[in-house]
Amino acid sequence: MRKLAATVHRDGPWCEVLIPELGQLTATQCYDEIEEYAVDLAASVLDQPHNEISVTITMGEEPEVQQP
Secondary structure (H helix, E strand, C coil): CEEEEEEEEEECCEEEEEECCCCEEEEECCHHHHHHHHHHHHHHHHCCCHHHEEEEEEECCCCCCCCC
16 A cells, blocks of 8 residues: 655645645645545556555645735
């Protein structure tokens, strides 16, 4: 089983999912799809079956909004 870490950051309506170890990024608009997208990306890049990939998801810090 290949274990990877992914970090999620919001960018408007998008959740950007970064897997630093692979240097790859994917995005979804639905929180429920984050893990699925991360596993799919890793499986594609590594050319391994989905059931051989485990991704730990960490939610990144939200950027601070500048007050006028």
